[in-house]
Amino acid sequence: MGVLALIVINKAGGLIYNRTFGDGLNQLNTNDYLVLAGTFHGVHAITARLDPRKGLTNAQFQQQQAAANGGVAIPSRPEPSSGLEVLESENFRLQCFNTLTGTKFLLFTDTMQANVDVAMRKVYDLYSDYVMKNPFYQLEMPIRCESFDRKLNSYIREVNNSR
Amino acid sequence: MSNLQPAKGSSKDQPGLRYPTSGKTIYHRPLNRTKAAELSGSSFAYLFSEMVGYASKKIESIQDLEKRLNVQGHPIGLKLLDLLLYREPTRSQTRPLNIITLLHFIKINVWQHLFGRAADGLEKSSDPSKPDEYMIIDNEPLVNRYISVPKDMSQLNCAAYVAGIIEGVCDGSAFPARVTAHSVGKQEEGEMWPGRTVFLVKFAPEVMEREGYLGKS
Numbered sequence: 067m068g069v070l071a072l073i074v075i076n077k078a079g080g081l082i083y084n085r086t087f088g089d090g091l092n093q094l095n096t097n098d099y100l101v102l103a104g105t106f107h108g109v110h111a112i113t114a115r116l117d118p119r120k121g122l123t124n125a126q127f128q129q130q131q132a133a134a135n136g137g138v139a140i141p142s143r144p145e146p147s148s149g150l151e152v153l154e155s156e157n158f159r160l161q162c163f164n165t166l167t168g169t170k171f172l173l174f175t176d177t178m179q180a181n182v183d184v185a186m187r188k189v190y191d192l193y194s195d196y197v198m199k200n201p202f203y204q205l206e207m208p209i210r211c212e213s214f215d216r217k218l219n220s221y222i223r224e225v226n227n228s229r
Numbered sequence: 230m231s232n233l234q235p236a237k238g239s240s241k242d243q244p245g246l247r248y249p250t251s252g253k254t255i256y257h258r259p260l261n262r263t264k265a266a267e268l269s270g271s272s273f274a275y276l277f278s279e280m281v282g283y284a285s286k287k288i289e290s291i292q293d294l295e296k297r298l299n300v301q302g303h304p305i306g307l308k309l310l311d312l313l314l315y316r317e318p319t320r321s322q323t324r325p326l327n328i329i330t331l332l333h334f335i336k337i338n339v340w341q342h343l344f345g346r347a348a349d350g351l352e353k354s355s356d357p358s359k360p361d362e363y364m365i366i367d368n369e370p371l372v373n374r375y376i377s378v379p380k381d382m383s384q385l386n387c388a389a390y391v392a393g394i395i396e397g398v399c400d401g402s403a404f405p406a407r408v409t410a411h412s413v414g415k416q417e418e419g420e421m422w423p424g425r426t427v428f429l430v431k432f433a434p435e436v437m438e439r440e441g442y443l444g445k446s
Contacts, residue, residue: 195274195375196375196377199271199274199275199278199375199376200278200375200376200377201277201278201279201281201282201285201376201387202281202376202377202378202379202382203377210377210379211377212377212378212416212423213375213376213377213423213424214377216423
């Protein structure tokens with residue numbers, strides 16, 4: 067088994083999608099999934115602020131940018147700390163991808179799975195195509211799109227069978 | 230064309246239509262230049278998504294929504310007929326004169342222009358009591374590529390917009406018809422074409438009558 071499960075969390079910490087791939091996997095009940103999503107959202111917010119290095123203040127960053135661009139300051143903010151990206155245990159590996167708008171994709175894979183970044187990228191592609199371009203999808207609400215399910219299933223099956 | 234250009238300087242404070250600074254509007258471009266041009270699929274998907282959203286405001290039924298999409302497509306069909314015939318070689322610039330040529334024109338030329346490929350099938354209704362019905366089949370309509378219809382609206386097919394375009398082409402060539410889009414794809418796992426759509430073209434009685442006279446002579 068390669069990719070085991072996918073969870074999508076919206077920017078408010080609500081669960082909007084969860085799916086397991088393959089048979090014989092542990093299933094949580096719906097309530098536990100919601101708690102898991104909310105907890106992860108909180109933990110992610112904490113880890114994003116745990117950076118022990120002294121971060122630049124906004125003013126310092128502006129100055130640095132201005133120096134790099136030859137004296138012209140383009141207004142921008144320092145890149146925020148990414149927060150938790152990978153969580154590894156003996157039996158599985160959790161990869162988290164946080165989009166610019168704050169939607170989080172959690173991909174559960176086994177520890178030997180290679181190229182999780184590529185799979186994550188593809189899942190994000192499928193999400194932006196088959197969910198965001200669907201006129202019947204309401205933002206931040208649970209994802210119920212047949213074509214997304216279908217494409218996701220066939221892609222994950224392809225990944226899991228190629229090993 | 231000089232009357233198209235507004236007085237310089239006054240355009241800024243005037244609401245309404247604005248012109249590019251070069252004064253060249255879309256009407257100055259030759260019609261054949263964009264013959265092989267392509268548009269971004271993503272931007273079309275977002276635009277169409279908003280069109281469906283707009284059409285589904287304050288609707289009473291699914292038929293209402295399909296009707297509105299149909300109405301949005303209709304003027305495109307009328308104009309497309311003229312444009313595509315204009316681009317044909319001079320000797321074949323005639324309008325389709327019977328049903329078969331018309332449907333063939335839609336299946337090949339219109340589809341090629343809109344979607345970059347011909348439609349997947351053209352059939353006559355097998356029911357002998359309905360000689361006025363024809364079917365154009367598309368295995369995966371471009372407009373439906375990213376659309377998943379919710380379960381409570383299962384009869385809806387957003388390709389009603391394309392049906393409107395077909396209707397416009399038929400009406401424009403004096404073959405008044407009603408065109409509707411129907412999903413016939415099976416939703417089972419592993420189905421090759423889950424979005425398969427049939428465009429049912431039902432010609433008006435006077436068209437069938439005329440076709441009958443043409444066939445005799």
